[in-house]
Amino acid sequence: MxxxxxxxxxxxxxxxxxxxxxxxxxxxxxxxxxxxxxxxxxxxxxxxxxxxxxxxxxxxxxxxxxxxxxxxxxxxxxxxxxxxxxxxxxxxxxxxxxxxxxxxxxxxxxxxxxxxxxxxxxxxxxxxxxxxxxxxxxxxxxxxxxxxxxxxxxxxxxxxxxxxxxxxxxxxxYKYGSILQTVLYVSPKDGIKLDNIGVEVLKCDTFSPFYFYCSKMQTEYSEIRSKLTDEQETYGDTYELCIWDCSSQNLKLKLTVPGVTQCSEKLFAIALEGKPVSVTNVYRHLAEDSDVEDDFTEVLVSVPLEERKLSRFSIVKHSTPEIFAISNEQATTIIPQMEPDAEIDIPQGTFEQPSEMAVNIVETKEINKEEDNGTAILLTNVLELTVNNGQQPKEPIRVVKPIHDMEAVSDDIVVLTSTTDQPEDSELDWEIRDATINPDGKSAFFYVNHFSLKKRVVFFLLTKWINSKSSELVLECAGMRQLDQRIENWTGNGYDCSTLQKSDVYHAQIGQSFNLKLNGNLTDMADEDTKCITLQSNRNNSRVFNIGVNESCEQPEGELEIFQEKEADEVPKEVPAVHSKSIWCTSATVPKPHVANVVVESILKMNIKIPEKPVIVEEKPEVHSDDDDDDDLQTVENMGMQENEPITNDMSLKKIVNLTKTIYKGGKAMNVLVIKTKKKGYVR
Incomplete structure (x- = not known):
């Protein structure tokens, strides 16, 4: 039954x-x-x-x-x-x-x-x-x-x-774990935490459940690297987000990234697809200061999302100095947030005009290692000071820096300084001066009495035909780091790469002017009065000529000559005679009749190449010039103190410089280090 x-x-x-x-x-x-x-x-x-x-x-x-x-x-x-x-x-x-x-x-x-x-x-x-x-x-x-x-x-x-x-x-x-992803039906009130991806949703604009996709991939699987400048680096991975069954919302996320940033490094987001993403806060967690095993950083981001539209972004880091206003009428004390125990004391009347000082700190803890013989060790972080308008201080500036390795404190320390924006392993690029440890033994001080304006630059020249009777010629004075980018910018705007002429590396001063002269059968059709380039920071230093030939039947031939003004009582710097396909360097001087106490030195002559068969362009393309990065600000030179005792070169300066090499980001000059030596005045 x-x-x-x-x-x-x-x-x-x-x-x-x-x-x-x-x-x-x-x-x-x-x-x-x-x-x-x-x-x-x-x-x-x-x-x-x-x-x-x-x-x-x-x-x-x-x-x-x-x-x-x-x-x-x-x-x-x-x-x-x-x-x-x-x-x-x-x-x-x-x-x-x-x-x-x-x-x-x-x-x-x-x-x-x-x-x-x-x-x-x-x-x-x-x-x-x-x-x-x-x-x-x-x-x-x-x-x-x-x-x-x-x-x-x-x-x-x-x-x-x-x-x-x-x-x-x-x-x-996907196969080897370089791309991790998940898709969930989530309710915001229950919290959304994806531990395998290192993502937590802190806030949603909706209380209704929705479908949520999140992925994290190593940068090799995204196009982020093509979006970066030379001064930028990726920080962590690339993230992808998408929502369904929800019209739109703004998600507040907390990303957990292994490692910590340097104190001078700032984080921001680059959106590869979707709306712009913003970094709202950054928290550094050091293993030595907490119970965690490894250092990590929590990055809070705001991500606007629309239904079914993918958002892809990466976190990028770059070094950003702190900017401080300097008065010319009263004393100023600067305490950088990057290193609160540091102090920069600027006396009243140090500068003639109000200006701004940029302060940058680069941490050296990770590379604070003794040499094999145990005689040299980094005691402080790297300090970089710059002034935006090229003024020189009339009074010494006192700088106090904390010593981060307390076990290595000694009465005998020195300061390693640089006078160029890209120092090399050469005694011409570095000086060693004394510093003094404060009575508390926790910091050292020294004095700054000059800011270097030197910059390594290269002159380059390019031409292009406009019509059958005229051409354009551009001359630019570019810093070493921007050189390739600037050449690419001009060639991308129609200038013929086959006509490229480049000079050797030249040491120039910020604010220095170079006069220009066309030779041969070429004339400047614009006939402008100002034929010069003035080297300045944070801008592209270029001059464009609209050139023609004296007789239309002739093939355009000539050269562009570059002159430099100098004080008359200054001995002209000897420029080695160099000959190549397009460059001649001489040290000949020619008096300038209408300016007293000034001479003009011809430093370069650059041959002008114009193709025999011009490519006629109907419309003159507009040239877009991107502003140079602020890497070209002047750097600290001499830490003004008493003259050192004679240095005994038992070991070359190169070995000390090698200690610092890994802290130069992309060739960027970092200028002040305090190092310990066995005996005062002896470098080992």
Whole structure:
């Protein structure tokens, strides 16, 4: 009797199961949901081998799919052809339903009987957004049929092909853990913390649940490096975010990144896709100051998101000095936030005019290692001081710096100073002077009485034809770090790279002017009175000539001569005679008649090359000049104190400089270090 009852119940539930399939297939969702409150056989299939979840996925009925899975229907259930619900919604293009299935555990790599994954089904359907979605979730682009790529592709097919090629290059990242990702259906009130990715959502603009995708990938798998300048570095990985079932919101995230930044380094976000992302705060956690095993940084970011629109961004670091206003009428004491125990005392009347001082600190703790013989060790961080308008102090400036290695304190310390913006291992670039330890033994002080204005520059020249009678010639005086970028800027604006002429490296002063003169059969058609370049910080130092020839039948030939003004009583610096294809350097001097006590020295002559077959340009392209970075500010030179005792060169200065080499970021000059020696005045 009991067996008969069980058979009737089974038949009854099976009938309801078939009814559920019919209701779902015919879009009667309200009745289908009501039926699910009763006893229903959820595993039964119709004659086509489809289950209710297949019809729900094919129709894009996301809520019904979630209910069926919650009641026990397998999310990867296959029909007679081996297709899963994910295959069904992929073919029909239901994005939200596909996202929901993946969050419920659907396998994006399942094959049907024809060897096709849901990704290949989306490709065959020419659904770009669905292909993009599966690539986002890490689907492998292993298609059975690539024949469609052998024909002429339309716009959609080209987009799909680009997505597949890009995804192929990312597959090693998924395989070896260089790309980590997750997609969840989350409720903001429950908190969102993704420990495997190192991301925590601190705040949302909505209280409703939504689908949330988050990925972290190493920078090798993103295009961030092509977006950076020479002074910028990536800090951590590249992040991808996306939301569904939520119109828009602004997420506040906390990213946990291994390691800590230098005190002078600032973090900001570069958006590679989507709206701009901002860094709102940074917290450094040092293992020595807390219970954590390793140093790490918490970076708080604000990410604006729109539904179904990807946001991709990277955290980037760069060194930024602190800027302080300096009065010419009263004494100023500067205490940098980077190193609060440091102090820079500027007496009243030190500068003739109000100005600004930039203070930069670079930490040396990580490279604070003794040499093999134990005679030299870094005691302080690196200090860089700059003044924005090139003024020289009339009074010594007292600088106090904390000693960060208390075990190495000694009565015998010296200051290593540099006079150039890119010092090398040469005694010409470095000086060694005394410093004094304060009575508390926690800091040392020294004096600054001069700021160097020297900068290593290169003159370069390029030309281009404007029409059959005239050409343009540009001469620029560029710093070493900006040289390649500046040349690329001009060639990108139509100047012929084959006409490029470059000088040797020249040591120039900020504020120094160079007069220019055209020789040969060339004339300046603009005939401007100002024919000079003045070397200044934070700008591009260039001069553009519109040149023509004296007789139109002649091939343009000539040279651009560069002169430098000097005081008459100053002995002209001997410039070595150098000959190359385009440069002659001489030390000849010519008096300047209308300026007393000034002479003009010809320092360079640069041959002008103009192609014999001009490329005629109808419109003169506009030249865009980017401002130079603030790396070209003048650097500290002499730490003004009494003359040192004679230095005994038992060991060359190069070995001391080698201690500091790793702290020069991208060749940037960092100028003051205090080092310990065994005996006062002896460098080892």
């Amino acid at each position: 009991a067996e008969i009852e069980e058979e009737k119940l089974a038949e009854f539930t099976r009938t309801r199961g078939l009814k559920l399939i019919w209701l779902t297939k015919n879009k009667q969702l309200k009745q289908a949901n009501s039926l699910l409150e009763e006893e229903v056989d959820l595993n039964c299939k119709d004659e086509a081998g489809w289950n209710a979840i297949h019809y729900a996925a094919a129709g894009g009925y996301t809520d019904l799919v979630k209910t069926l899975v919650k009641k026990g229907v397998r999310v990867n259930k296959k029909d007679r052809n081996g297709e899963t619900p994910l295959h069904k919604c992929s073919r029909r293009g239901h994005i939200l339903c596909a996202v929901s299935l993946v969050t419920l555990g659907a396998n994006i790599s399942k094959y049907d009987k024809h060897g096709q994954t849901p990704l290949e089904v989306a490709v065959k359907s020419r659904n770009v957004e669905m292909v993009k979605l599966f690539c986002l979730f890490g689907a492998e682009p292993s298609l059975q049929d690539w024949s469609w790529t052998m024909e002429e592709l339309d716009q959609k097919e080209n987009q799909i092909l680009e997505l597949l090629v890009s995804q192929h290059s990312r597959m090693p990242g």
